[in-house]
Amino acid sequence: MVxxxxxxxxxxxxxxxxxxxxxxxNGNQLAPLLWRRIxxxxxxxxxxxxxxxxxxxxxxxxxxxCLRVCPSGAYAKRRDGIVLHLSEKCTxxxxxxxxxxxxxxxxxLQTNKAGKCQLCHERLDQGMPPFCIQACLTGALKLKExxxxxxxxxxxxTAPVPSLRLTRPSVFYKPPxxxxx
Amino acid sequence: xxxxxxxCPRNCYDTCSIISTTHNxxxxxxxxxxxxxxxxxxxxxxxxxxxxxxxxxxxIRYPMRxxxxxxxFWERISWDEALTLIAEKILxxxxxxxTTLPLALNKYSGNFGILHNAMEGLFTGIGATTRAIGSPCWxxxxxxxxxxxxxxxxxxxxxxxxxxxxxLWGVNPAWxxxxxxxxxxxxxxxxxxxxxxxxxxxxxxxRAHRYVKVCPGTDxxxxxxxxxxxxxxxxxxxxxxxxxxxxxxxxxxxxxxISLDHCSEITGVPISTIRNLAIEYGQTHPAxxxxxxxxxxYTNGGQTLRAIDALGALAGHLGEEGGGVQYAQFETWxxxxxxxxxxxxxxxxxxxxxxxxxxLTLNQKQTDRLLxxxxxxxxxxxxxxxxxKMLWISGRNPLSQDGNLQQWKKLxxxxxxxxxxxxxxxxxxxxxxxxxxxxxxxxxxxxxSSYWHYWVGVNEPAIPPVGESRSDLQIAWDVSSxxxxxxxxxxxFPISGDEKETLLRELGPPMxxxxxxxxxxxxxxxxxxxKYPRTAWENRTFxxxxxxxxxxxxxxxxxxxxxxxxxxxxxxxSIDAPLRLLTPHHHxxxxxxxxxxxxxNPDYVLHLAPELAQRYDLAVGDRAQxxxxxxxxxxxxxxxxxxxxxxxxVFQEQVEGPLTDMGQLTLGARGFALNETxxxxxxx
Numbered sequence: 001m002v003x004x005x006x007x008x009x010x011x012x013x014x015x016x017x018x019x020x021x022x023x024x025x026n027g028n029q030l031a032p033l034l035w036r037r038i039x040x041x042x043x044x045x046x047x048x049x050x051x052x053x054x055x056x057x058x059x060x061x062x063x064x065x066c067l068r069v070c071p072s073g074a075y076a077k078r079r080d081g082i083v084l085h086l087s088e089k090c091t092x093x094x095x096x097x098x099x100x101x102x103x104x105x106x107x108x109l110q111t112n113k114a115g116k117c118q119l120c121h122e123r124l125d126q127g128m129p130p131f132c133i134q135a136c137l138t139g140a141l142k143l144k145e146x147x148x149x150x151x152x153x154x155x156x157x158t159a160p161v162p163s164l165r166l167t168r169p170s171v172f173y174k175p176p177x178x179x180x181x
Numbered sequence: 182x183x184x185x186x187x188x189c190p191r192n193c194y195d196t197c198s199i200i201s202t203t204h205n206x207x208x209x210x211x212x213x214x215x216x217x218x219x220x221x222x223x224x225x226x227x228x229x230x231x232x233x234x235x236x237x238x239x240x241i242r243y244p245m246r247x248x249x250x251x252x253x254f255w256e257r258i259s260w261d262e263a264l265t266l267i268a269e270k271i272l273x274x275x276x277x278x279x280t281t282l283p284l285a286l287n288k289y290s291g292n293f294g295i296l297h298n299a300m301e302g303l304f305t306g307i308g309a310t311t312r313a314i315g316s317p318c319w320x321x322x323x324x325x326x327x328x329x330x331x332x333x334x335x336x337x338x339x340x341x342x343x344x345x346x347x348x349l350w351g352v353n354p355a356w357x358x359x360x361x362x363x364x365x366x367x368x369x370x371x372x373x374x375x376x377x378x379x380x381x382x383x384x385x386x387x388r389a390h391r392y393v394k395v396c397p398g399t400d401x402x403x404x405x406x407x408x409x410x411x412x413x414x415x416x417x418x419x420x421x422x423x424x425x426x427x428x429x430x431x432x433x434x435x436x437x438x439i440s441l442d443h444c445s446e447i448t449g450v451p452i453s454t455i456r457n458l459a460i461e462y463g464q465t466h467p468a469x470x471x472x473x474x475x476x477x478x479y480t481n482g483g484q485t486l487r488a489i490d491a492l493g494a495l496a497g498h499l500g501e502e503g504g505g506v507q508y509a510q511f512e513t514w515x516x517x518x519x520x521x522x523x524x525x526x527x528x529x530x531x532x533x534x535x536x537x538x539x540x541l542t543l544n545q546k547q548t549d550r551l552l553x554x555x556x557x558x559x560x561x562x563x564x565x566x567x568x569x570k571m572l573w574i575s576g577r578n579p580l581s582q583d584g585n586l587q588q589w590k591k592l593x594x595x596x597x598x599x600x601x602x603x604x605x606x607x608x609x610x611x612x613x614x615x616x617x618x619x620x621x622x623x624x625x626x627x628x629x630s631s632y633w634h635y636w637v638g639v640n641e642p643a644i645p646p647v648g649e650s651r652s653d654l655q656i657a658w659d660v661s662s663x664x665x666x667x668x669x670x671x672x673x674f675p676i677s678g679d680e681k682e683t684l685l686r687e688l689g690p691p692m693x694x695x696x697x698x699x700x701x702x703x704x705x706x707x708x709x710x711x712k713y714p715r716t717a718w719e720n721r722t723f724x725x726x727x728x729x730x731x732x733x734x735x736x737x738x739x740x741x742x743x744x745x746x747x748x749x750x751x752x753x754x755s756i757d758a759p760l761r762l763l764t765p766h767h768h769x770x771x772x773x774x775x776x777x778x779x780x781x782n783p784d785y786v787l788h789l790a791p792e793l794a795q796r797y798d799l800a801v802g803d804r805a806q807x808x809x810x811x812x813x814x815x816x817x818x819x820x821x822x823x824x825x826x827x828x829x830x831v832f833q834e835q836v837e838g839p840l841t842d843m844g845q846l847t848l849g850a851r852g853f854a855l856n857e858t859x860x861x862x863x864x865x
Contacts, residue, residue: 013366015355015384017768019226026210026229049822051387134212137223138363179377180391181823 004062004081005119006146006170009055012177013140016040016053023135024057024117033106035117036132043178052176055141057117057132058083058104062168066096066105066116074114081146081170082119090114101167119143146170185643186214186707188629189228190297190622191771192290192318194358194509196631197224198708199231201623201643208232208623208644217708219338219634225359227769235621235647239605242648245616250593255616260649260659263615268663270598271307272671274570282550283570285311287557290318291576291603291774294627294640295687296654296680300575301521303657305549306674307664311561311569313554315850317582319509322477324843325486325746326508328734329494330717331724335507336469337715338634342367343503346465349377350489351400352473355384356768358633362388368503374465376458378403380475380763381788381830382823393458394823396449397761397856398751400476401485404492405748406444407459408435411495416463418497424721425494427733427745434745447750449825463496467503474509475765478855479751483843487746494730500718513630513637513711517689520654523673527686553850558588562595571598574609575653581608581773584853586812602656607773618650625652626680628687628704637696638708639684654680742843749842751857758809758859760793760829767832787816787862788830794820797862807831807860815865829862 021036028035036057043050060083067075067083074089075096085096085105090113096105097114105116120130128134133143149172187199198217202210211231215222234240244263245255274283286304288297304310316323326333341347342364354361365388369375377389378400386392395403411417412435421428445452462468472489479485486508493499493506519527552560557579561569569592580589593599593612601610602617610616624647627640646652651659662676688701697712698704718730725731738744754761766772787807789799799805803818807829816831824830844851 012369012388013363015359015362015388017226017355017359019224019229019359022226022229026232044822049382049387049392051382051384051822135223135229137225137359138366177390179382179386179389181394 002079004060004146004170005143006060006081006172007057008142008144008146008149009171009173010140010142011052011054011173011175013138014053014055015138015140016055017137019135019137020055020132020141023131027120027131030115033108033115035104035106035115041176047181048178049181050176050178054173055132056102056171058119059102059167059169059171060117060119062170063166065099065101065167069095069099071095078121080124082121082124084118084121085114085116087111087113087115102169146172183643185623185641186639187211187622187643188294188627188638188640188708189224190292190294190627190629190640191227191774192293193771194354194631194633195219195225195360196293196629196634196636197228197360198636198638199224199228203643206644208235214708217636217638218710219360219631219636221360221363223360227771231621231623234604235623235644237605240647241603241605241616241618242650243618244649245618247614247616250599250612250614253611260651263617264659264663266615267598267600267660268667270571271664272668274597275308275671278567278570280567281308281310282548282564283311283567285313285552285561285569285572286575287313287554287572287577287579288575289313289316289554289577290772291578292622292653294622294629295516296520296625296627296652296684297576298518298521299654299657299674299683300573302523303660303672303674304573305521306523306661306672309548309550311550311552311564313557314551315554315844315852317555317853317855319474319477320844320850320852321482321842322472322474322486322508323511324845325477325483326490328737328843329487329490329725329731331726331728331731333509333511334713334717335510335633336505336717337713339364340503340505340715341365341469341471341507342371344368344467344469345373345503346461346468347373347375348462348468348470349375349385349389350470350472351379351395351476352471353379353383353385353765354471355388357766361633374461380824380828381821384768386823392823393450393454394825396447396825397763397828398479398481398485399448401481401488401746402439402444402748403448403450403455404485404488405435405439405746406441406448406450406455407462408488408492408495409439409441409444410456410459411463411492412436414460414463416460417495420497421495424500424723424729426725426727426729426731428495431491431495431732431745434747439748462492466498467501468496468498469504470498470506472506472508475763475856478853478857480854480857481749481751481842482852482854484743484746484749488748491732491746494732499730500716500721502716502719505717507717509632510635511632512713513635513695514632515691515695516628516687517692519686519689520683523675527689528675551850555583555850555853556585558583558585558592562588562592568595570596571600572596573600573602574613575602578603578607578609578773580612584811584855584858602653604650617656618648619656620646620650620652624650625654626684628684635711635713636708637692637704637711639704641705652680654678654683740845752854752859754827754859758861760807760827760860760862761856762807762858762860763828763830763856764858765830765832784817785814785831786819788819788821788824788832789828790824790826791820793826793829794818796826797864799864804865805862806865807862809858809860829860
């Protein structure tokens with residue numbers, strides 16, 4: 001692997017507005033499916049509140065489980081780290097849907113195939129940012145070459161569970177602030 | 182592929198500059214304009230759905246007639262039939278009553294584009310008519326700032342990035358002005374601290390360093406409490422004497438009338454918090470306050486904003502780069518007004534296809550009957566000499582947004598003809614006889630300013646009108662044409678014209694000067710920022726009668742208001758209606774304009790403190806009812822953080838309310854004290 005592109009989310013800049021998810025849905029003509037979703041995380045104590053949003057799509061894992069389990073070879077990992085779903089090879093067996101720890105591949109009832117965030121690779125190849133990143137109003141969501149970033153500045157998106165860490169998701173977030181009451 | 186410049190015309194701080202893409206005459210995508218300093222290439226999720234909205238199957242594409250109001254049985258008619266119905270009714274009313282006053286227009290902010298003022302122009306061209314005036318939104322605050330500063334002016338929104346302390350007071354930009362958030366984040370990255378004051382823990386509070394819960398309607402007292410601490414701590418600007426008027430009287434009022442104990446008790450903010458925040462505000466330069474619209478929608482709303490202004494002045498933050506007290510501005514709206522006045526000198530010198538104006542005089546338009554938009558139904562119903570018989574609703578949805586729905590029902594029953602021009606059916610069109618389909622901003626020329634940033638731009642059509650929809654300007658020409666055909670000389674508004682030429686005529690010498698361009702056509706190249714300073718009142722020379730910031734305003738006392746900003750308590754709840762109902766904007770809507778297609782929530786959601794929910798034996802998802810003497814609403818329960826136990830929130834739905842204290846002077850009518858609404862609650 002030469003590169004590993006990945007999403008970096010500064011949760012202190014994310015408003016949870018959903019522009020990223022909507023731009024993804026509109027740009028990729030996915031409705032009613034969503035390849036990107038917003039999750040709200042809330043932690044409350046007596047004198048502070050922490051509310052932040054996680055905008056997540058496919059994590060383009062270092063060791064993608066979808067690619068490992070797919071019986072028809074419908075997944076590929078590019079040299080820049082993007083995990084591609086190859087629709088023409090997909091038989092719609094749903095192995096990937098069942099095995100991805102993050103629920104990224106979704107079964108499309110119209111095509112009878114799986115589908116997921118392809119990191120807008122065609123746009124990237126033309127020098128344009130993915131729809132989600134182009135849409136992000138605050139610069140919270142960025143696409144980065146992960147090897148360029150000092151690991152100690154970032155937190156992994158996932159819980160510290162071995163089975164999740166095994167796939168090495170290429171998504172990081174900056175630690176959230178809290179609001180003092 | 183073709184690209185076009187558009188501007189989002191909604192009643193929103195951001196007024197975004199849009200680049201739309203078309204292919205074979207079809208709109209295929211919209212993006213923010215990267216050349217616009219405030220939009221910066223980004224659009225909010227509402228505008229991202231514009232393509233779906235333009236081609237929505239629900240959009241009305243043809244003129245429609247409803248033979249029986251509220252029946253929902255609409256039949257398609259031709260434009261000629263629709264225009265004939267309208268023109269004949271107007272002429273018939275004029276003949277019956279000997280005046281055109283029975284004809285009423287109720288128009289506001291559905292589309293803030295300047296060419297939409299053609300509706301006013303049409304009505305002025307017909308003669309003396311009945312009009313809704315004022316604003317349901319911001320009147321009290323506009324007037325407060327006008328009394329204090331002389332005009333209504335704010336710093337450039339980018340100025341906020343230079344602040345070291347930002348107080349977001351009753352404003353929720355994370356939902357209602359998303360483009361301001363990266364500017365605030367930039368300030369944070371440079372070390373600024375952000376404090377959010379609100380009635381509930383908002384999406385903006387979640388991104389702030391600190392959240393301060395304020396009891397609704399008491400923000401003015403809190404500002405005066407902060408002022409008291411500044412006095413005690415010696416944090417008053419020593420130069421006040423050189424650029425303010427009446428600071429000694431104001432200081433005397435604070436010293437003698439304001440106690441921190443009382444302030445803390447009423448506002449719900451602990452004394453230690455008041456003290457710490459005030460000291461930080463007094464010591465940090467630059468420090469910026471952004472006061473939202475919600476905090477002035479109370480019976481004391483104008484006083485609240487005057488108190489906040491006074492706090493900023495006392496601490497010496499006015500005119501400070503990155504400081505000040507920001508509310509909004511109206512300085513970039515100095516258009517020629519030719520479109521709304523057929524008698525405007527610009528029009529007589531133009532080549533527009535002018536109807537005969539022989540039998541109309543300027544005196545006639547001066548006898549328009551002006552009704553407060555916030556009491557429109559009641560005032561219109563009470564008009565007897567002559568009564569209101571025909572109503573045109575444009576850019577509004579009063580049957581969803583106004584407080585006095587029972588009054589509206591009464592008014593509707595006495596009207597001969599109700600015309601609604603809109604994109605979609607609404608609560609208001611349910612009561613209409615005629616529905617005229619209008620174009621979106623992707624289908625007509627227009628001209629737009631913001632009330633927050635200083636950019637002005639031309640909106641060009643990207644696609645032909647969808648279906649048989651027509652622009653408000655085209656409709657105004659067509660009505661005038663039909664009127665003049667049926668009775669020559671009956672309407673002075675032009676009977677045809679060119680949209681682009683009409684918009685260029687709105688850019689008169691004052692606007693060209695403000696924008697720093699030589700000729701109107703220069704604006705066709707792209708949006709332009711008005712040549713105002715980035716920092717409001719940077720020279721500390723104000724536009725008041727004294728040329729100073731006025732703690733003491735004789736214009737206020739002339740208007741029978743207190744000359745000094747004072748605290749007047751908001752209305753109280755009663756045993757019958759113990760809970761205050763707030764109805765702030767939601768991120769997915771602007772007033773009743775809905776953007777997300779097909780995802781509408783079937784239920785109104787009532788947000789309240791978990792303890793309050795418990796008191797009424799309510800849990801998440803339970804069904805309940807809120808009611809007061811004006812109505813009843815079924816809701817679903819959803820607890821929310823950081824809210825008082827006597828307040829409940831339904832985002833974006835409004836019920837009956839009294840008027841604000843200010844607004845009469847500057848906008849001609851007092852505002853809508855929407856947040857002085859009280860309800861009772863029971864489980865279902």
